[in-house]
Amino acid sequence: MSTITIDKAGPTRKVKKYGSISRDRAWALRWSYFFLVLFAIFSLTPPLYMLITSLKSSAEISAATNPWWVYHPTLENYIGLLTSNQFLRFFWNSAWVSIIVVTITMLISVPAAFALARMKFWGSATLATGVFLTYLIPDTLLFIPLFKMFVLIGDWTGIQLINRWYVLLFIYPTLTVPFCTWIMIGYFASIPKELDEAAIIDGASWFQTLTRIFIPVALPGLIAATIFAFTVSWAQFLYPLVFTTSTDQLVLPVGIITTLIKGDVFNWGQIMTGALLGAAPPLIIYAFLMDYYIAGLTAGATKG
Amino acid sequence: MADVALHPNRVPATKATRRRNGLHNALRRKSTVAFLMTLPLILLVAAFVIYPALYSLHLATLNKSMTKFIGLGNFEFLFKRDTFWLVVKQSCIFAISAVIFKALIGFIVAHFVHNVPANKQRRWRGMLLVPWVIPPAMSTLAWLWLFDPSYSAFNYTLSFFGIGPIPWTGDANWARFSVILVNVWYGAPFFMIMYLAALKSVPEQLYEAAAIDGANWWQRIWYVTLPMMRNIIAITTLFSLIVTFANFDIVRILTAGGPLDHTHIFATWAFRVGIEGSDIPLGASVSLFMVPILAVAAIFILRDISKRGNEA
Numbered sequence: 001m002s003t004i005t006i007d008k009a010g011p012t013r014k015v016k017k018y019g020s021i022s023r024d025r026a027w028a029l030r031w032s033y034f035f036l037v038l039f040a041i042f043s044l045t046p047p048l049y050m051l052i053t054s055l056k057s058s059a060e061i062s063a064a065t066n067p068w069w070v071y072h073p074t075l076e077n078y079i080g081l082l083t084s085n086q087f088l089r090f091f092w093n094s095a096w097v098s099i100i101v102v103t104i105t106m107l108i109s110v111p112a113a114f115a116l117a118r119m120k121f122w123g124s125a126t127l128a129t130g131v132f133l134t135y136l137i138p139d140t141l142l143f144i145p146l147f148k149m150f151v152l153i154g155d156w157t158g159i160q161l162i163n164r165w166y167v168l169l170f171i172y173p174t175l176t177v178p179f180c181t182w183i184m185i186g187y188f189a190s191i192p193k194e195l196d197e198a199a200i201i202d203g204a205s206w207f208q209t210l211t212r213i214f215i216p217v218a219l220p221g222l223i224a225a226t227i228f229a230f231t232v233s234w235a236q237f238l239y240p241l242v243f244t245t246s247t248d249q250l251v252l253p254v255g256i257i258t259t260l261i262k263g264d265v266f267n268w269g270q271i272m273t274g275a276l277l278g279a280a281p282p283l284i285i286y287a288f289l290m291d292y293y294i295a296g297l298t299a300g301a302t303k304g
Numbered sequence: 305m306a307d308v309a310l311h312p313n314r315v316p317a318t319k320a321t322r323r324r325n326g327l328h329n330a331l332r333r334k335s336t337v338a339f340l341m342t343l344p345l346i347l348l349v350a351a352f353v354i355y356p357a358l359y360s361l362h363l364a365t366l367n368k369s370m371t372k373f374i375g376l377g378n379f380e381f382l383f384k385r386d387t388f389w390l391v392v393k394q395s396c397i398f399a400i401s402a403v404i405f406k407a408l409i410g411f412i413v414a415h416f417v418h419n420v421p422a423n424k425q426r427r428w429r430g431m432l433l434v435p436w437v438i439p440p441a442m443s444t445l446a447w448l449w450l451f452d453p454s455y456s457a458f459n460y461t462l463s464f465f466g467i468g469p470i471p472w473t474g475d476a477n478w479a480r481f482s483v484i485l486v487n488v489w490y491g492a493p494f495f496m497i498m499y500l501a502a503l504k505s506v507p508e509q510l511y512e513a514a515a516i517d518g519a520n521w522w523q524r525i526w527y528v529t530l531p532m533m534r535n536i537i538a539i540t541t542l543f544s545l546i547v548t549f550a551n552f553d554i555v556r557i558l559t560a561g562g563p564l565d566h567t568h569i570f571a572t573w574a575f576r577v578g579i580e581g582s583d584i585p586l587g588a589s590v591s592l593f594m595v596p597i598l599a600v601a602a603i604f605i606l607r608d609i610s611k612r613g614n615e616a
Contacts, residue, residue: 032419039413040431042489046446047434049457053449067457108348111341119338127342129606134349136543136602137357138550140571141595144578144588145356145363174352177345206337235439237553238571242579253441257557268449275442286437290430293437297494298501 047279053272054078061268077273087274089248090255093165094278097251098233101172105229109177110222113184114210118196128185135178143242146171150243165249171239176229183228183296187221188214224296227289231282252278363588370585378589387565387573392593395569397480399549399597402487406548407541409488410495417496418503429500436493444557447486448473451558476566479559483567486554491547495540502536503529538608542601549597570594 053061055073065071081087115121116128150161161167191214199209215222240254247259256274260267286293367374382388417428435443450457451472459469472482510528519527530537552571555561561568561576568576570593578587 028419032416036413036416036420036428036432039409039416040428043432043435043493046443046450046489047438049450050442050446061455064455067455067460108344112345115338115341119334119341121335121338124338124342127346130349131345133602133606134353136546136598136605137353138546138571138594138598140550140552140574141591141598142353142356142360144574144584144591145360146352147579148363148584149356149359170352173348177348181345206334231437231439235441237439237441237556238575241556242575253439257441257445266449266452268452268455271445272449275445279438279442282437282439283434286433287430290426290433294429294433294497297436297497 047276050272050276050279053268054276056269058267058269077269078277081270081273081277086247086259087255090250090252091277093250093255094234094252095281097165097168097172098230100169101176101233102226102229104169104173105176105180106222106226108173109181109184109225110215111210112177113181113188114214116181117185117188118214119206128182131178131181131185134174135182139175139236139238142174143238146239147242162243163245163249165240165244165251167243168233168236168240168251171243172233172236175236176232179232180225180229183225184218184221187218191217220292220295223289223292227285227293228296230285234282360588360592363585364592366585368583368585378586381586382589387568388590390565391568391570391573391590394480394567395549398484398487398551398555398567398569399545402484402491402548403541403545405484405488406491406495406544407537409492410499410540411537413492413496414499414503417500429497432496433493435490436497440490440553441557443490444486444554447482447489448558451482473559474563476563479563479567483555483558486558487548487551490554491544494544498536498540499533502533506532535608539605542605542608546598546601550594 049067052068052070054077055070055075057072057074057076060070060072112131116124116131147162150167154160154162161170195217196209196213199213204212235253236251237253240251244250244254247255250258252274256271256278260271260274363370364378365373365375367377413432417425417432420428449455453471453474456469456472458472462468462470471478473479506529510532511524514524514528549569550571551569552575555567555569555572556575559567561572565573570590574587574590577590578584581587
């Protein structure tokens with residue numbers, strides 16, 4: 001008799017307990033969703049508000065109707081900006097600077113990372129640490145001496161660098177190269193040694209080992225580094241603000257802020273459209289390559 | 305590469321061949337090749353990072369027209385100005401409170417995302433990371449418009465709850481709050497992603513063991529999650545401290561230091577003094593004040609990273 005009751009009691013107690021755990025989990029899940037929705041609203045409000053405002057005419061904006069709703073959607077802001085030579089000029093300047101900087105960054109940082117990860121030489125460990133330290137030096141510390149440096153170079157050699165967009169090609173790599181080198185060292189170091197040893201035994205030179213073995217194997221890291229370099233060059237604001245002033249030399253972020261804000265008159269419809277178009281390239285890349293983007297972001301601190 | 309280039313020269317005089325072989329061997333030597341591969345990196349860093357950093361030390365000792373050496377005169381001048389102390393105070397308030405809130409929000413949100421079923425995490429992570437992806441100069445413009453004195457969409461919404469118009473960027477304390485809010489909005493996703501990656505690396509067995517021992521959720525976080533994530537939390541926080549302390553874009557666009565210099569931090573004030581006020585030496589001296597804090601943070605980061613390296 002007693003054994004039967006125990007048998008009966010066992011399962012029921014078990015079922016009850018599972019039920020309470022799953023109920024707890026369900027509540028935890030509901031709360032998680034609730035707060036995630038709140039945080040998502042917080043995160044997405046500014047970009048959505050950009051979109052809402054960009055679809056309004058200036059008359060609707062100044063009429064101060066419900067700011068969260070578009071009553072008469074119009075594309076006039078987009079048409080206005082995309083047919084303005086000035087805005088297109090900013091866009092092309094930004095695009096050229098970013099593309100060239102990404103190329104320079106990859107050409108410098110991939111061989112350097114390869115050498116630092118695989119070919120131990122005198123001072124290579126120190127250099128790797130130095131690269132990481134360089135990454136920690138912010139742009140705000142260097143813009144004044146750099147400005148003075150370029151003015152002096154202009155005075156001595158007659159090469160005008162201040163107020164030319166190509167000066168940014170020298171400066172942006174200082175922001176992108178250290179980080180890209182750092183994460184590429186991490187990716188290269190994770191490749192098994194046997195792979196490149198086999199290549200060397202088969203008679204491959206170091207250069208061939210890099211291009212035939214390391215670059216294909218570490219391609220995800222390479223994509224992450226490229227995305228990072230592009231995002232940083234596209235978003236950089238301080239250096240172009242300091243080094244370029246005339247409107248045909250400006251890149252997009254500075255261009256929008258200095259030309260669309262005229263004194264106290266804010267043409268908000270156009271400003272928001274410009275901001276949205278300026279945010280579009282990184283957002284599009286992010287939408288398609290989110291996993292690489294996140295890999296690059298976390299690699300900086302988790303590998304090393 | 306070297307092989308191919310040297311082949312045509314193999315036929316002529318033997319002496320030349322031997323000398324070229326010397327070069328050839330040097331090129332084949334690992335250390336030489338490695339040095340050449342890192343040379344562009346070294347040159348770039350030396351010319352555009354190390355040299356300007358040292359040059360700013362020199363600049364800071366010159367007078368305004370940069371003709372005379374005045375030693376520590378710029379620093380003496382700064383210490384006597386009230387604005388300078390305001391900037392020091394605001395930089396510390398801004399950086400510390402922004403980093404604390406970013407870390408807290410990042411930690412909490414990472415847990416919520418971690419709770420959600422794995423197949424839906426990607427979508428939430430994608431949405432929550434958007435602030436980090438938009439160039440800060442562009443998103444700050446949106447915030448500026450949300451904070452607009454007469455058309456503020458926030459004040460419009462708050463008016464339904466009977467909360468009067470808030471001078472988001474007009475009043476000193478509200479402006480301080482606004483720049484911190486925007487910085488938290490921009491930086492919290494970074495913490496969220498880092499913590500989420502760290503959370504995923506905590507072995508599930510530890511939680512099971514804790515649950516068997518009867519730990520409640522708070523004890524699980526305090527005794528399992530936090531110790532396991534300690535390193536990532538330290539590195540992320542220190543890293544963010546550097547970036548936040550050196551911030552420029554957000555403050556510059558949102559308030560440009562106003563009202564009455566109350567939201568200036570080192571970077572924006574250095575820009576105002578050095579570039580807009582064309583007193584380059586004084587601007588260089590102002591930005592040099594960032595160095596001590598950056599150096600301390602950098603030392604701790606390096607220590608943590610080398611510790612990780614030893615453990616692995």
